[in-house]
Amino acid sequence: MKATPPSIPSLFARVLACSAVCLLTQCATTPVSTGGGTSGANLQSVTKESPYTNSLGMKFVPVPGTNILMCTTETTVAQYQQSGLPFQGSEYPQGGNHPVVNMTAGDAVKFCEWLSRKDGHTYRLPTETEWLAAAGKSPGSWPPASNVGNLAGQELKGSSESERTQLKTEFSKNVPNSHSFYDQQQLATIRDAMTSKSFAAIGGYTDHHKFTAPVGSYAPNAAGLHDMVGNVSEVCDGWVDKMTGLRVTRGSNWKSANAYAIRNHERGSLGSSDWPVKSLAHSTTTGFRCVLVH
Secondary structure, eight states, X not given: OOOOOOOHHHHHHHHHHHHHHHHHHHHHHSOOOOTTSOOHHHHTTOOSSSOEEOTTOOEEEEOTTSSEEEESSOOBHHHHHTTTOOOOOOSSOOOTTSBOOSOOHHHHHHHHHHHHHXXXXXXXXXXXXXXXXXXXXXXSSSSOOTTSSBOSOXXXXXXXXXXXXXHHGGGOSSXXXXXXXXXXXXXXXXXXXXXXXXXXXXXXXXXXXSSOOOTTOSOOOTTSOSOSSBSOEEEEEEEEETTTTEEEEESOOTTOOSHHHHHTTOEEEEOOTTOSSHHHHOOTTEEOOOEEEO
C-alpha cells in the first residue's frame, strides 16, 4: 500500500514542535542578561582586574568584607544628567567627567533608584561601614605626598577674585539670619576663608586642580577605587538626623586642608530636597558614588 504523504497542516505542526524544542534548549543553556548586560550570577565573578561595566560606563569592583560592588569613580556630571533629575551645576567650571555636585542627598538616592530601574540591578548609596571598608587606611604622614588626591593644594592660592566671589555664593544661598539649625559664626568663618587671599592651603602640596578634578585623575587605592581621598565628599546611606533629613557624608574634598580630614575620613552631612536651609542641602564640595548589590 502506498504511503500517504503528510498533509500541509501536519508538516506545519511538526515544524512548530521542533522550533519549540530548540527554543527550550536555547533558554536552558543561554545566560539571561539584564539591562546592564550581565546576569546576577556573573556579578559574583567580578574582580578588581575585571570590573563590571554598566550601561552608563560606570565600572564596579568588589569591596573586601562586603556583599557589594562599588563604582570605581564618583558619579559624574554627564552620568547624573542622563537621569533627568534637577541639575544646578557648580559655582566653578566643570566638565562632563567631573563629579556632580550641588545636588541634594535626596537627589543622590533618586539617581540610584533611576539607575536600578534602567539596568535591572539594585543600586544604592554605600553605608558608612561599606564606605570606610572601601576607603581603607588613610594616607601616611602629614602633609601627604603631592598628588595623593584632590585636596586644598597651592593651586587654590591662584584663584582669581571672580572665582572667590563665585565660591562665596555657596555659603549664602537663602540662609536665614536667625535659623536655629545654623551656626552663623561658622558660616562667617567659612565665607571669610573662601574669599580671602590667605585661604588655608596645605603647605607645599600640589594636585594640579583648583576645584574638582575629572574623576579618576589620581591613582586608585588598594581596592581599585579612585578619589576616596579628596575631590568631593560623598553622601552615604546613613542618617545624621532622620527626622530632619540630614544624611551622612564621608571623605575629604578639594578644599580640605587639615590632617583630620584625611586621617579620619571626615564625617559631614547633607540635607534632602525639603531641608529648610538651602545651603545645607546643596554643596559644591559634595557628590556621591553608587554601589551595586549582588
